Amino acid sequence: MTKYSTDGLELNFTVSKDLASADIETKKDDFNEYAPVLGNSFTGFKEALAFKESRGNYFTVNTLGYLGKYQFGAETLKMIGVYNPQVFLQSPKLQEKAFLANTSRNKWILRKDIKRFVGKQIAGVKITESGILAAAHLAGPGSVKKFLRSYGKTNFSDAYGTTIRYYMKKFSGYDTSSIEANKKAKARV
Template sequence: MVKNIASYLVVVLTICVLIQVSFFNKETVDLSKYSTNGLVYNYTVSPNSSIIEGIDVSNDDYKCFSPFLGKSFVGFKEAIAFKESGGNYATINTYGYLGKYQFGKETLKLIGVRNVKMFLDNPKLQEKAFIANAQRNKWILRRDINRFVGKRVNGVLVTESGILAAAHLAGAGSVKKYLRSYGLDNFADGYGTTISNYMKRFSGYDTSFLKPNKKAKVNTL
C-alpha cells in the first residue's frame, strides 16, 4: 500500500513540474540559426561481428587488423607497413632500412630502384616497390607455397600471406630454408623478429591480387 502511494506521488509531482514549465516558458525557440558545422562528434559503435569474425584478440593478430580493410590485400600491406615503420614513408631505421616498408638498398636494386633519396621522397614509388617485391617473392616461393600452405610449421598454420610477409622480413631464400627445415632454421632480424613471428602475425590475408613475376621491376619514371 505504501509503495503504491509513493508511486502515485511521484507521478503527480512529475505532472506538476511539466505544467509549471509549460506555463512559464511561453517563448518558441527558433532553431533555424543553429548549426552543428565544425563540431567534433564521439561515437560509441558496437563491434561488427561479421568484420571481426575469426580474429583472436588473445594474441598479436588483432594489432595488425584493420576493421575497415579486413583481410584484404590493402589490409595486408598496411598491416606490414604499420609493423615495419608505423606507416612512415620518410623513416630510416638504425640498420639503414628505408621508408614505409623498410626496404634494404640491395632489395631495391633488384626491383630497379637505385636512387634512395627519390625513393624516400616518393610515396607512390614505395607502394609500387612493395608490390613488385612481393610479386618477385611469390615467383621465387611458388613451389613452397603449393607445398606448405595449409600445413603447420612450429605450430603456426602456413598461409600464402604469411609466407610473403616472412619473405619481406627475411628474404625469399631464408623463407625457403625455414619451410624446408620445418621451422628449425628460423631467421631473426636485428630486432629479434623471426620468420615464425611474421608467419603467424600476417596469416590469412588475401594475396591473390599478386601475380608471380620473376622479373618484377618498378617503373621509376
C-alpha cells in the same frame, strides 16, 4: 553458479534500451565513416605490414639504414629497379610500387613452396600464402625456403630479434591472391 546472486543489490537503470542502442548505432556509423575496415584484404595486409615495419611512415630510416614505409634495404631496391635511395625515400608512390614489385617477385621465387606448404602446420603456425610473403619481406625468400624446408628448425631472426615464425603467424590469413607471381617485377613510377 549458486555463489553468485543479485539478491540485495539495487538495480536501477534509467536509460531505456531503445535509447542506448540508438546511441551505439550513431557511434558505430561515425566510426565507420572515418576509419576504413581493411580486414584480411590485400590492402589490410600491406598496411598491417607497413605499420609493423615503420608505423606507416614513408619518410623514415631505421638504425640499420632500411628505408621508408616498408623498410627496404638498398640491395633489395636494386633488384627491383630502384637505384637512388633518396628519390625512393621521398616518393610514396614509388614505395608502394616497390612493395608490389617485391611481393610479386617473392611470390614467383616461392611459388613451389607456397603450393607445397600452405595449409600445413610448421613450428606451431598454420602456413598461409600471406604469412610466407610477409616473412619473405622480412628475411628474403631464401631464408623462408630454409624455414619451410627444415620444418621450422632453421628460423632466421633480424637484427631486432624478429623471426620468420613470428611474421608467418602475425600475417597469416590475409588475401594475397591478387598478387601475380613475376620473376622480373620492377618498380617504375
